[in-house]
Amino acid sequence: MAARQAMPHQDPKERARNFDEVALGYAEEQAIAEASRCLECRNPKCVQGCPVEVDIPGFIAQMKAGNFDGAIATIKLTNSLPAVCGRVCPQEVQCEELCVLAKKGEPVAIGRLERFCADHERKKGVAAPLRTQSTGKRVAVVGAGPASLTAAADLAKEGHAVTMFEALHDTGGVLTYGIPEFRLPKAIVKDEVEYIKQLGVDVKVDYIIGKIKTLDELRNDFDAVFLGTGAGLPKFMGIEGENLNGVYSANEFLTRVNLMKAYRFPDYNTPIKRGKRVIVVGGGNVAMDAARSALRLGAEEVSIVYRRGEDELPARKEEVENAKEEGIVFRLLTNPVRILQGDNMTVKGVECIRMELGEPDESGRRSPVPKAGSEHVIDADIVIIAIGTSPNPMILSGSDGLKVSPRGTIVVDESAKTSIENVCAGGDAVTGAATVISAMGAGKLAAQTISEYLRNN
């Protein structure tokens, strides 16, 4: 069996100082070579691992024959954002984990092939979609993240008049304000939004539902509503020193860098503190993105402080590897106890404690317990907290009867319906912080439910 094709990357030393995309994508020969590794299983396990059930052996077979136009068409039958998913999906726990080749060695690089096909199409220019005949029904889509982008596209294709409302001044949700340019170029997100505009979706930014209009008003103005408001509310740890100058939530740090382009300060006017020694608390994608952004802003040392071990890091494996190559220090089985204060209420360091993995809890994960007497101080001038987010409650003001769980997530049934008649919801707002592809899957399901509802009402 041929070895899996390596992804060409920008040199680690060089890329650690710029915001250009890290992974450069396969060349055509590489793509065909990698596609040729696929066995085209009759009962493909990989497809079961894909939340939107892309016909993986199908598109890979087309690639083998050099039919990239056909391949992207196959992917797009079920995945409307392949240029995004090929870059950010955690393939190692989805399709690639289940690929039969994974048992013997290395799975087919399905994500990289998907990306290749999407980039191939982007280079050629995506054809403007045909507009469907109007149904005369009006649907409001709240939020402009992957859940809403998917729902809006599918609803528009059905012929409904869709209006999208986004609180921020730009569309894309986390794809725009959270995931950095070096991992997901913003031009890709922009093109996806252009595409849904061409489908006839009316996109309104600077428009907060719950402030300008309530959900109750929206339900009267439109025939149906989709809520894709995400989980944008940052959590803090509640430890001493968390409000000191120099402590950021990952959301703030990344919003300054990505949405406001602080990495181009002062040409862009939003400032950011460029630390010398930066500590990022957490082990997910958000933590990796924050750490690697801090490095690119010029930090001398950036550490990830995470309370569990390497195997438990929830981030995409590829990003952990990239981060290591770039020189990010991993301080695993370590947890912050308090943030130490320097002059003028700034940060001087973080007192941490070592952790040990104890007995498995109900979820089967071994929970970390602090090791008495192992306290130690790590010097730092910037601390970034990346321990998770919860749903933003803004949407809830003026939404009588919308059922919400104690965690703040919107409650839906198996068809994405909320407790209110003509309102569906999906994505992080329903699941809590999850993945791009699960948000898209939910948007797709909700669009089907809404279309069905509109046919009957």
Add this chain to the structure above:
Amino acid sequence: MSYTILEKKQIAPQVHLMKVLAPDVARAAKAGQFIILRIDETSERIPLTIADFDADEGYVTIIFQEMGKTTKQLAKMTDRDVLLDFVGPLGKPADVRKLGTVILVGGGVGIAPVYPQVKAYRDAGNKVISVIGARNKDLLILEDEMQAASDELHIATDDGSRGHHGFVTDVAKKILDSGEKIARIVVIGPPILMKVAAGMTAPYGVETIVSLNPIMIDGTGMCGGCRVSVGGETKFACVDGPEFDAHKVDFNLLMSRLGLYRPEEAQCQETHQCTCRSGN
């Protein structure tokens, strides 16, 4: 999106008033709320309080003081110019109810956000005693409007060029000492003024409310950059506030966090001035 400036005028040295066409915001606005604007693609997002609004005409009035890069750039704009973004109304509306007699204190540009509250408290059936102040008489804004909207208006200037010679807090203290029953005091102005006011009213046990102005980005609860400490708890001023119980606010933390980007702000202005000059 784009939002047209209907009218722009200077109302005091370095203080400007702007009416911006934003019908959706105007329709939903309430006293105590604010907006966030962005002038163009490279600008910062800056928060400004809604100083007035007209739902029928569809405009929102903002009053701002030239502080740094963004407010100076804003000050150069004129009628018919457009702002790229203007989002709101943000924050919780002021909790205006019928309480009896209330004192509303505005210091400097803080008079602007106090003005809609004076009207709202009066409409709710309260007797409103307003106290406004500035460093000198030239910097005093909205005097006529405040006179018309209030039951009583008191004025203080630091240099004595108009009204009481001293601080607005001195005047408010005198009113408290006069024995008139005061149900609530609302104080809006520079953080140091709000801090002093909180200390002044504490012994009287009068409910005191301040409107906090930490550095913000999104204004939607998404970044936590605006966090303040109130009664030992961390709150996000943009969604939990901006109004809080003055006696519980950690003003030292607020003031220190407001200074976080001072070196960068200076750099931003310098770069801006350089490019302006070379362009001339």
